[in-house]
Amino acid sequence: MSGTQLMYRSTPKSAAAIESPGHGTRSAVLEEFRSNKMRKYELRDICGHMVEFSCDQHGSRFIQQKLEAATLDEKEVVFREVEASSLQLMTDVFGNYVIQKFFEHGSQVQKHMLSKQMEGHILTLSLQMYGCRVVQKALEHVLTEQQAGMVRELDSHVLQCVKDQNGNHVIQKAIERVPAEHIKFIIDSFHGQVFTLATHPYGCRVIQRMFEHCDEGQTRPLLEELHRFTTNLVQDQYGNYVIQHVMERGKPADRALVCSRVRGHVLQLSKHKFASNVVEKCIAYGEPKDRRALIDEITAVRRDGSSNLVTMMKD
Secondary structure: OOOOOOOOOOOOOOOOEOOOOOOOOOOEEEEEHOOOOOOOOOHHHHHHOOHHHOOOOOHHHHHHHHHHOOOOHHHHHHHHHHHHHHHHHHHHOOOOHHHHHHHHOOOOHHOOOOOOOOOOOOHHHOOHHHHHHHHHHHHHOOHHHHHHHHHHHEEEEEEEEHHOOOOOOOOHHHHHHHHHHHOHHHHHOOOOOOHHHHOOOOOHHHHHHHHHHOHHHHHHHHHHHHHHHHHHHOOOOHHHHHHHHHHHHHOOHHHHHHHHHHHOOOHHHHHHOHHHHHHHHHOOOOHHHHHHHHHHHHHHHHOOOEEEHHHOOOO
C-alpha cells in the first residue's frame, strides 16, 4: 500500500479521511515474519502487532487462517488489539478480511461490539470498496436486532446505494438476509422507480433479488409496474435480465403476460441482441399454449413460401 491514509468514497461528501492504523514502516516483528519462512508462527508470537499484521497482505492472511481454528482466548487476544482500530480496518484492503473473520468466527459479544463500532457509519461503509464487504458479512452473522439497526441507517439513501457499484451489494444482502418487516422502506423506495432500476447495471440485480426473496404482497405492485414496460425492457441491455428472471421464477400469469408481449414480434425480437435472450426463455419456461403460439409464429409459411424459421436460421 502506498501512502498513509485510506479515503472513504467521495459520497457522502461529509465522509472524512480515515488514517489507516497499520501502514508505514514495518516493525521488526513483521519483517521477520515476512522473511523467515521456516519458523512456524502462532498468534501469541505477534501480540502487540495485530493491527499492523492485519494491514499487511501476508499478515492478514495469517491472522485469518488462525482465527478459523483459534480458541476463545486466542480470539479474544486478537480482538482486544484490533477493536479500537476496527472501523479503520473495515476500509483497509487487507484489514477488512480480518474483521469479516470475526463476524464469521467471533463470539456474539465480539460481533455486537463490532456492530457498535459501525453505528453511524453504515452508509459510508456501504459505499466503500472494502467496507461494503464487511457490512454484507455483518448482515449475514449478527442478530436480527442488529441487522435492523444497520439497515435503518440506509433509510432515505436506498436509491443512492442501489446505483452505487459497492452499495448495491449491501442492498442485495439486506433483501436476502433481513426479515421483511425491517426492510419495508427499501421495497417502498422502488415504487415508481422500477423501469429506471431495471435498466441500470446495478439496479437490475437488486430488482431480481427482490423478486427472489420478498413475498407476493411486497412484489405484486412492483411486478404490475414492471409489466407496463415489458416491451422496452426486453430490448434493454440490463432490463432483459429482469424479464428473463420473471420467466424463470415468476408465476404462470406473469410468464403468460411476458409471452403475450413477445407474440407477434418473434422475428424482430429474436434478431435483437438482448431481446433474443427473452424469446429463448419464453420458449423454455412459457406455459404450453404460449410456447405453442410462439413456435407457430416461427414456423408459419407465408403465401410467398417464406417463413420466419428460415430467416431466423440464417441470422
